[in-house]
Amino acid sequence: MMITVQDFTGVYAEQAFMQELRATAETSKDVRWLDCTKIVGTDCYCDDDAIKEINESIDNAESDSKSECNRIIENRDNSTNDIAPQPSIHFFDNGNYHYMSKLWTDRVQEPFTLIVFDHHPDMQPPRFGGILSCGGWVKEVLDNNKFIQNAIIIGVKDELVETVREELSQSRESSILDKVTFIRESELSILSSLICSDFVNVLSPNLYISIDKDALSPSYAVTNWDQGSLTLDALKDCITALTTGRRILGVDICGERAHDFEGDEHHTIQEADTLNSELNRELVEFLKKIKEY
Structure with missing residues (x-):
């Protein structure tokens, strides 16, 4: 399984597990560390030049990985080139960069x-000439990706669901909601029954999973946006249930603390970094154990 880390703000420097991944990337083809800190035009909104530069960095990393993989295959006895692609985990910093899920799903x-x-629907209509944003990337995927069949958004703050419905109605784009199922934050207590309901039958055999840790309560993560009340066990149980009998194409993980975080009523800086580091470790270990991987 490939792990790709895209470091936009330098926040991973304070996380022990992420630094382990960085060290591993120097010697292993299974981990890639992409330094994106010098790419301009990326914070919350991603302009065309930044998109081009980000995609080029991914392309270069994937080219290097494929070359290494081909060398390994050539050195194996009785090898075959019929190698099934493996799903990947992508880390990309805090929630301001959640639009990276749009760029990764473009590759599906x-x-x-x-x-x-x-904790947010990320379906705002574009406000600045159609520029890609962390608050509207899901809508961009639904509008422009010919392979997406539908979307399930879990843990959204209740009032934001109504807000996005109103915004899409005002822009005469409400029909896009036919492809979307929201599981509101108030419904998380019955999450297990909801994911076993009829809507599961309309899921594609292939799933792409994108996790913003702000859906979790502050007991599990420290993020740069207001947080919900999802528990880690509920997150794992939901992923396990949804992926049973289905194939995972990729998993994205974002929702780190802000780079300039100075502590809050819940955590000091050190506590935040320790908590986020251990959560990232636990998510990777959990995802590695899923049958489809």
Whole structure:
């Protein structure tokens, strides 16, 4: 399984687990560390030049990985080139960069359902000439990705669901909601029954999962946006249930603390970094154990 880390703000420097991944990237083809700190035009909004530069950095990393993989295959006895692609985990900093899920799903070449864990719907109509944003990337995927069949967004703050409905209605784009199922924060107590309901039957055999840790309560993560009340066990149980009998194409993880975080009523800086580091470790270990991986 490939792990790609895109470091936009330098926040991973304070996380022990992420620094382990950085060290591993120097010697292993299974981890890639992409330094994105010098790419301008990326914070909350991603302009065309930044998109081009980000995609080029991914392309270069994937080219290097494929070259290494081909060398390994050539050195194996009785090897075959019929190697099934493996799903990847992508880390990309705090929630301001959640639009990276749009760029990663652009690379999917088969029908899929998008599963999003987020305290925000990320479906705002574009406000600045159609520029890609962390607050509107889900809508961009639904509008422009020919392979997406539907989206399930889990843990959204209740009032934001109504807000996005109103915004899309005002822009005469409400029909896009036919492809979206919201599981509101108030419904998390019955999450297990909801994911076993009829809507599961409309999921694609292929799933793409995007996790913004702000869906979790502050007991599990420290993020740069207001947080929900999802528990880590509920997140794991939901992923396990949804992926049973289905194939995972990729998993995105964002929702780190802000780079200039100075502590809050819940955590000091050190406590935040320790908590986020251990959560990232636990998510990777959990995802590695999922049958489809």
